[in-house]
Amino acid sequence: MAAKKEKEMPLITAKERHWLSDALIANPVLVQAIGLAPVVAVATSLRAALVIAVVAGVHLLLCEPLTSLLLRRLPAWLRVACYYVLGLALVVPLQYVLRRMDDPIVAAMDIFLPLLAINSLAAVRCERFAVLHNTPACLKDAAATAVGYGTVTVLVGVIREFLGHGSFLGRQVITFDVRGIWMPFGGFLVVGVLAAGLKLLLRTLSEHGIVVGAHKAMELAPEDREVRREKTRKLFEDAETRRQVLSAAGVLPPENPPEEAKTEPQAAEPPPEEPAHPKPIPAEAVAEAEGKKTAAALPPELRELEETEFGGLVAEAGYADAEPVSEGVAAAMEALEELEALDELEQEESK
Amino acid sequence: MIREQLMAMLTAALYAVFLYNLVFSGGLGATEIIRAAKKNGGMLTFSLLISVFSALTAAICRLLTVWIPKLETVEFQWHVLLYGSVLLVLYLIVCTTLSLVRFKAQAYLLKYMGMAVLNTLVMAVPLLSFQLGYNLPRTIAMGVGAGLAFAGASLLINSGMHLLQQNKAIPVMFTGVPATLIYTALLALAFTGFTGSSLFGVGGEA
Amino acid sequence: MEEALPRWKKLLRDNREARRWNLVSLELTLPLLVVGYYYYGAAVPRLAVIAALAAMICEAVAGRLVLRRRTVDDWNAAVVGVWVACMLPAGSPPWLAVVGAAFAILVVKIPFGGTLSAPFIPAAAGFAFLTVCFPARVFAYVPSVLVDPVDYRSLASLLRGGQFVPHVRNISYVLLGQTVGPMGTGSLIVIAAVLLISFLLKGRRTAALASLSFLAAAALLAFAFPRIAGSRLDSVWMELCSGSLAFAAVFLLPDPATLPRRWFTRAGYGAMAGVLAMLLRYLGSYEESACFALLLANAAMPLLIRAKNEIAHLKVALAQKKQREGVA
Incomplete structure (x- = not known):
């Protein structure tokens, strides 16, 4: 390759x-x-x-x-x-x-x-x-x-x-x-x-570099994957919502979440034993959150989302989980899947 | 009389768990088993829901057949329609009630209801008990046995998945779904020692 | 805390231990093949060699292609092949042993990483596969060429039919394996000797404990719930001497990949497998069920160990919480 x-x-x-x-x-x-x-x-x-x-x-x-x-x-x-x-x-x-x-x-x-x-x-x-x-x-x-x-x-x-x-x-x-x-x-x-x-x-x-409509990540050389990973990460830096969510899902490194998120009283609560059912995110809340820089202004619905299994895991938790979500969050879920595919590929290659 | 009934019920339940394990000897609920086994929690909730709905649906269907004797003689596809409708109505009633009544586990239960209730395992119990000619107590016991079979199977597969995750020697092409399926196949082979055949007798024709 | 098993570490670090174990296992199996040769002629070693070769070829090829390393030199494949052959009738066609051995290696061992990584006992799974797929051939026992058996039915089928036969009281007849049955598992006296030797060998002592627990549990159930009209002791004799029960207990059960680590857990594992073997004999579809019982025990053991660990963790967490509350 x-x-x-x-x-x-x-x-x-x-x-x-x-x-x-x-x-x-x-x-x-x-x-x-x-x-x-x-x-x-x-x-x-x-x-x-x-x-x-x-x-x-x-x-x-x-x-x-x-x-x-x-x-x-x-x-x-x-x-x-x-x-x-x-x-x-x-x-x-x-x-x-x-x-x-x-x-x-x-x-x-x-x-x-x-x-x-x-x-x-x-x-x-x-x-x-x-x-x-x-x-x-x-x-x-x-x-x-x-x-x-x-x-x-x-x-x-x-x-x-x-x-x-x-x-x-x-x-x-x-x-x-x-x-x-x-x-x-x-x-x-x-x-x-x-x-x-x-x-x-x-x-x-x-x-062998044969494209069968395969996941494009598989075609990249290892050094190019890092470039791609960085670009995908940058997709979320502007939207505080998506970054918070990806941090909660453990995809981004721990230094990424802002300090305020750690001291936020609601975020410090221990997660429930069973993941809470994510309520539908109103489009206005997402739009509002995207303009904000601190987690303190995060609406309660989105803060609740941090404590649930997000990304690809939401769909896996059962049929009832896939409530309609905003386009921004849907894009976040998609990008999360991309990052997970990259991680999996690297783990396989390191074996 | 009661003792005999209880023994018959116990036999029917044990049949559903071991001798005619609906999961390993019938392949029923295979997807739900593997999805439930992937999670560490929720398996018991699943199993309870399956038990309750299997038993209830099968019992209602049996009672309907007793109250309306004509139903015994109708063609099989109408039985399917009837049993399917009973399950659907039951499901809708329970879900509507759950969504209206606010309580702590509401969201949690509603999340699992669809997959746990509307699956091949639950639907198969009334059909099988009709085919086997079970009376009401045995029908209920079979429903309970279906839930127990699900619980046992998902626990076994879950522990197997943990084992496979810790096993770094598994070749790359077998990691994940392939190893899980082969592990499940060997579990099903072990349970074949009880039944000696498939639950549905499928395969005799070409 | 006892963990469910990453034994792959052993394989990666040191293959010598696996090789030593397997060679000793082969040596311990030889007396059974000698007895089988005495009763059934050259068919016994021929079948054993064919099965061993088939298993080794499958492992050599699949090991190279799939595992990308040489795994056949630990001799485990040969052991698996020989054990599958031992449980078959002497008149079995060679392809039957080949299919069983190939299944054991290609489906049970290789996909999970080879020796010391398989979650199920390969030989038990191979024989179970043959039983399910070719039940008529697997139980088509032939009488010995040298000794005229008193009854042409196997002890296992007699037990299944609830029939007691007086000749079972002829201990030498039964212990020496003169009844109709699998070609390499009938001689209880040889198997008992192997069990005794295992107790004397360092590294096999606690494994032998698992075998003893298996036999004790099976004997207890046979005593408590006899399938025949004779005395309870007769029931115990017949059950232990019939089919491959004793062979599975002494040879298959102590598989290092699936055996738990601690001695008391091993004893419990053996007892559970013994109970399952008898349950399958009472309720199952086949006259020989020890291998299915071993597979069920293999599947159940990690679950029980995990449950035990979770309970232990919970106790520790509760104790710590109480301590913190006490301090506060």
């Missing part, structure tokens, strides 16, 4: 990645570990895997744009119920039709076909992405996630059918019978091995 010392490195954000690259880099099954239940339990043949992939993909393509358009103002607990209703509306007619066709797939999938309505894939993607982005971006994300999920599901189905039966699409290819592969243990194992394979593939591609 040639170092690009002379060239000024542009400030790169996740928006510059090709949207379809998320099917690989942010693969829902192999990287994010969501939507595992159908893949592990039921994707034991190519035909079953195709049904799962299609149902999950359609569900996602319906949910994400709808969330972005209509549902983001609702409380998170109500949004999750809406995803479920959409799922039921999709799955129940499908099961009715498949039973009329007397399809053996239905018999094979047993009760799991209806359980696809409640698949975590749509809910997690909507809460992590759709509530924070506009509809075109949601459509792209849904498409990429559906492609990624479908690809992995089909791959797992093919592997498990071949190893478990020695067949492909129901036709016997070789005499082979490894029963354990059909079981959830086999599903977890196949998915785990594929996840390792994907990780190896991405590393190899980035080491």
Whole structure:
């Protein structure tokens, strides 16, 4: 990888990645570990895997744009119920039709076909992405996630059918019978091995400088990463809000937070044992905070945010966490993910 | 009579935890297990919510089937619609109540409700108990067993994750999700010693 | 405070300890192979060698490609292969032993960093995999070529069927491994001798304590809840002599990567594994369940150790708080 010392490195954000690259880099099954239940339990043949992939993909393509358009103002607990209703509306007619066709797939999938309505894939993607982005971006994300999920599901189905039966699409290819592969243990194992394979593939591609829409940080030489890290940090220096938040999340070095934050009585309170649910940040409060230089003027909603797990961790804490936030804070979350990716990459390389 | 009922309930609960472990032998709630195991707190809340909602949903569905005998003979997809609707209504009632009543743990509970209640594990309990022909007490016990199975599984996977985090010898390509999934696979292999097969009998067809 | 285990440090610092342990393990396994050869002929050492070679080849290749270091010279792969083979019937096809050994190395060892890093006992996981995937072949026991067995059914299947057979009272018959069963695990007298030797060997004493706890717990449950109509002592005999229970206790359980550090924790670990093995025999689907029990014990132990540490930390924190309040 040639170092690009002379060239000024542009400030790169996740928006510059090709949207379809998320099917690989942010693969829902192999990287994010969501939507595992159908893949592990039921994707034991190519035909079953195709049904799962299609149902999950359609569900996602319906949910994400709808969330972005209509549902983001609702409380998170109500949004999750809406995803479920959409799922039921999709799955129940499908099961009715498949039973009329007397399809053996239905018999094979047993009760799991209806359980696809409640698949975590749509809910997690909507809460992590759709509530924070506009509809075109949601459509792209849904498409990429559906492609990624479908690809992995089909791959797992093919592997498990071949190893478990020695067949492909129901036709016997070789005499082979490894029963354990059909079981959830086999599903977890196949998915785990594929996840390792994907990780190896991405590393190899980035080491060889092949751009697959991969995270641009992977293309940078180590010395350029520091430049990029500095630039990303500077993005927050002007906005007191974002800097405070990143300090609380532990991303910036400890010297960064202002002295006032340490003596602030509310900030000195011990954090609660369980992270408080972050209330929605009013846009006026953010705008007000951005102009302020000291933490003393920080509004209570933002001070409360310091005590919660912010950044990428907010989305991970559960569906109900991703309340609509202002654009500034959303940008902060995005940049935080970038910095975390850089850290992870450096840790891997130092091994 | 009561003693027999209690023994039957205990058997149904233990079946759901060990013999037909819904997580490791059925793959149910796999995503929620791993996400819950990643956090150090909240696992017990999750498990409690799963137990309560599984048991309640399954019990209500069973009662409906008893009160309206015609429901026994309808096609399976209508059962799905019915059970799904019961779960949804229950969830909405509880969440609406929680959001209206102010108390200390309100935000905390609402945060976990969606993932804990609307997942494959909770939804599977009424469907499975209908398929297995369980009566009301056994249905409730199975719901409780589902929560216990979730609690046990998430604790085991959580301790495994801690172990894997401390293990610096893991090769780079296996760190993180791959090692966790393979660890979970080996746990599922261990539980297969009880069941000997998948919970859903899937895989017999090509 | 006892910690759950970063044993990877040992591997990185000093491979000699691992090599010594594994070579001694191989030496202790040899008498079982000799007895197996006596009863079943050349199939026993052939299968053991094939399994050992397969395991070593898998480790050599995967170690180079994945771990980026040479790991095969600690002889652990050979030990794993031989142990997987010992638990199989003498008439097993070679590919069965190869698949089991390969699974043990490629899935259980390599992804977690190799010897002393695997969170599960590789040989136990390999055999469990074979049991789940090929149950008919794994329990297709053949009678000995030299000794006419009184019964062509294995002790484990007799126990499963709740059948007591009087010949089990012929102690020499049972202890010498003349019953139908796995090719390398039937001779209880050899296994008992190995256990005794382990108590005499420095470095294996407390590991042997874990094995003893396992056997004691299993014996206690067999005594308390017999599966057969004979006397309780007969139940104990049959349970301990059947299948790979004793072999798993003495050879597989003391795996240095998964064994806890302190002697009392080891004893508890062994007892827990023994209880699980008997529970699986009562409730499980397979006649041989010791390996599944070991995997469950491997998974449960870090959890219990962590729980114990958390309780200890909490006690210390409470004591400190009381002290501060007292001072204040």
